[in-house]
Amino acid sequence: MKGYLALDVGGTKVAAGVVTGDGAVLSRLRIPTRDLRIGGNPLARLIVLGQEALDAAGGRPPAGVGITLPGPVDRRELRMRAAPTIPEFEGLPLAGALEDAFGCPAAGDNDANGCALAEARFGAGRGYSHVVYLTVSTGIGGGIVVDGRVFRGAAGASGEFGHQVLLPEGGPLCDCGNTGCLEALASGRGIAARARLAQANAPEGTAPRWSRADLTAEVVAEAARAGDLLALRVWQETALYLGLGIANAINILDPDVVVLGGGVATGAADLLFPSLREVVSRRCMPSLRRSVPILPTALGADVGLIGAACLAMET
């Protein structure tokens, strides 16, 4: 069985591992992203990590190396077009260095497309030909996989489900500069911001005593599970917004399945999935409502590594 070297570079963590052609993870190593900077050459450190992952899996040369990156990627040279969380990589062509270091072809893409491919091939989307993948964490991203390949659009920028405008007038400001985007409403930060606002507007004595500075989606989820009505309403609204975003994606793309991942969606699956499915079944085109399953991710923490390997297999 051929092994692919997978590099999953995130804003906070970096993983390297060897993944087989059928999606089995033979080795995995993880370090904080900031540790890439030790020694002053993040790319050189990443290559060392990759070599360690190969050694841990028996040392055989890889059939390919795949990398997922936390931002938009020019795929030809594996050059990040913007890299706010790892500015050392912005504009740096990675393909040549990786190919030289590991003696095999290199491929890569942004993390959302990698995860979409991983879930479509080996995760919750396995067996479906048209897969829409959404990730809800700090932001909201996504990817589209058709017949085992990422549908990338004209400039490799498709699947920006998080930047659908759901509130035409007003709505919170989004990082993209727009207002009323799904991401500004239903990402981890969006949820925290709405909870903060709800707290501020609640009548004296009725709001939970959240510390406004530390307020996260997780804190709001705990409060909802403890029965706090304001927190429950925040999650209900979140399910409405995510459900509408998913319904719109279904109306446009007509997928077989929608897979929902990311820290926020996974961590609050109990609060989100039932109401979200209800919203989709009510707000989607009747002919499309039929039975598009909305499933949680199935690959857990390995999704990024498997996604990186899938990108290497795709070439």
Next chain:
Amino acid sequence: MKGYLALDVGGTKVAAGVVTGDGAVLSRLRIPTRDLRIGGNPLARLIVLGQEALDAAGGRPPAGVGITLPGPVDRRELRMRAAPTIPEFEGLPLAGALEDAFGCPAAGDNDANGCALAEARFGAGRGYSHVVYLTVSTGIGGGIVVDGRVFRGAAGASGEFGHQVLLPEGGPLCDCGNTGCLEALASGRGIAARARLAQANAPEGTAPRWSRADLTAEVVAEAARAGDLLALRVWQETALYLGLGIANAINILDPDVVVLGGGVATGAADLLFPSLREVVSRRCMPSLRRSVPILPTALGADVGLIGAACLAMET
């Protein structure tokens, strides 16, 4: 040059013609849809019309026959799954009858996908690889063409741009049963309904004296061109809703070009295009804003015929 027999069946008009492989229309005949019923067998009458179109182009046997239909189509047997405007065709398999009558392969799809293909191959989308087509008339439909082929989704129901929900809470009721859809807001009927509402809510003496019963998007367009402020506001809102719908489609699909057709968009192009382009450039993901041109259709009244021929060429 091979000729394709094209049949464009609409809710009010039916056209038949011969179209060459490079999109030139060699013959065209048009009758009202209700005249298909004369004689009691609409399919037989349609076949006669097709034969007349072939005769008018010189009588050579066609390389294929293509048909566009006003509703969702099961493409294998060319069976309309729903046909509100031509109930005689609902559930009737057309492929066998057309193949037998004309001695060539038959292909077809709903009209939006046909028009999308025609504009992508021979119209405003020519030379672009990823084309999004929206039609704004009585309703709002659309199609997606990638590398010269319709992107149909899992069940042939992609491109329902009109049923994006733009108003999460409230908003007018849509024909699909949902509320707040783009179609309910910005189709011909949606525009007339909003104008009627604006008229009803305007202070005494300030609203134009439209007859509420006959109010159409065209009447509102004429009033706007004459400087009526209420009508101008209705068109500005229409451009906002359509612009957001197009921005969302760009965010999800990342096309090279958006082509906008249909009676309402074409008839009020002067009122729509400038503000609509401004909305898209303001409300799209910054990385996608770049320069997606938003163009009016280029094929005029022949778009349906050329679309039907394109479907025949696609097989």
